[in-house]
Amino acid sequence: MKFILPITLVVATVVLMGLGLMGYGQSRTALGIAEGSALPGLTPNPDTPDKALHNVLLELQRRNWDRAYADLSKTSGVDEQDFIERWRGMNGSLRSFSNLESFDTRPMHETSEEADYRVHLLWSTPVGPVQDVRDFHLTRVGNEWKVVWPKVTIPNVPAQVVPVNYLRWDLVTGTSGEEWGAHNIDAPHVRIISMNAVNTAEGTVIMGEAVNEDTVPAFVTVNATLVDGSGNTIDEESSFDKIDHVLLPKQVTPYRVDFPSTSLNKVKNVRMDIKATLVPASADPVIGVTNQKLETDAQGHAVLHGDLLNESGQTVNIPHVIASFYDNNGKVVWVSDGYVERALLPQGSEAFAVEIPKSVAGEVHNFHVVVNQYSLKS
């Protein structure tokens, strides 16, 4: 009699574990590691496209590259090394510092033999969470479904010598024993050339453009202070990473300062402040922005697409795109930014996309893109 309770508990535990490993209770929509097998090596049988895709993404999330590759269709045409490098990132790119936080799979089209899924991937990165949308094709092989991983062809850049004749500014600081007023160097002269304040669902947004009018490089920060009718400060913010901080002579950058949860209706005045300091800088790498087009993507979002072209001989590890959008009168109506997950190799190109809110998409008449860049070795 005294063994009945322990035996019942053991049996119930085993049954529940079994049910869990078999994937009972999974909804149609999978969401990252919250579903499926949480134990390494134990994945549900891929007898549905959803489970097959889920298995591959889960293995990728755990960085079980061999197991993930083994779950791909043999018709994928991608070799394991390329598959791993494209997913994990390389050359010090943003992806190589990122982790797949979660994913959300949704069926787009499904027959008894083939299926297409759209996956929303949420990455945790050093620059904050990054969302990505990717489409996957799956085929049925016997009783199992397999993910077809397309082979991405990277243009082969021929071996070449890129002459390094770039321009660079260095700073020599004076000694402390200088005569007063004898050897001081003025800060670069920068100016805000446009400013626009808009009310959005997320709060007040201050945006515009700034220019370095000087002949030396400048490190620029734009600060905005919201003031109410009584002259009291409501909030104060800086442009943070929504600006190209290092401005070369005569270079123009967009800036955006966000005030989340502050309505523009409360604001009587906005005080703008631009600060510039002299910094060492290089005129290279020169990055071209080609094929820029405003389009509507599959999800109905207005998106500015384009390609970044690295014209120099050095790798740009983390390219950062900042775009200003203008209306018919040339007024800046929005500023968007986005990081490119893959490194921009010498003479190579990478695609980028930045989104525009629906509320301003109709007003956009023109746009200007600048590329900020972070390199591990300058």
Added chain:
Amino acid sequence: MFALVLVTAAMCEAQKTNVPAMVTAGVDTNFPTTGSGKGTFYLSGPGVALKKEVELGTDVAVNGRDLQNAGAYEAIVCADTCHTSQFYVVAAKAVKLAFLVHPSRVPVAASDAVSGVALPFDKFENMVLTPQEVDFRLTAGSTSLLARSVSAQNGVAWFRTTSGKNAGKLQVVATLHDVVSTRAVQEVASDPCNLRIKGERTPKGIEVETDPVRDCSGNVLPDGTIVTFSLTGSNGKSTIDAPIKQGIARADIPAKGPQTISVASGVVMGNELHIGGQ
């Protein structure tokens, strides 16, 4: 009663010192005293406190070292009671000019853009407040931009003027008697003027370059200045921020089909160019 007043007045007279109204900094000075007998002399001023046993009725010699700092001083002579006198030490002859010129870098032909302030000081670092004629001379190369004599008011002489028309070193000299102080301002090219581009098709796309980029005074813009090329065609828009090298900005942009090319540098726009398809 009247006799007591006279005695008291006589005692006060005995402890008086006759100080000069003004003393030059660093100069040995004698302070005559009246009365007789022993007394104590105190000197109090900026950075100085001095006490001396003196023979009343003789001069009290104060070394110039104790009178180096300009400002208000008090000389006190005490016997039974004390008598205080005040005097000022003024700066000695100016031997040094503190000269501040602003800015260190200025675009050419900018009105009222260069300013300078000169403050004369004596050898004890006292600011010389008496009116002094300071000569300012600004020269760019062999061209004189300004020669002006300014009388310092309350120890300050200043000027403000327009920058020259040629990029390069602007030498600014302030002279006071035989004291000369020199500063340099870097005159740099201003905004581009008449920005023009030309372009041609290449097998890869379009090669576009500017004419030598100059400001309205004819100065070539410094290397590293950013010029933005924009191409608009059927495939969308392409832009590139190219730095000027040896006076010319150049870019190779992959582009197919007819293109409209525009150029800008800072807030200055250039000409537009139309290049047909291949």
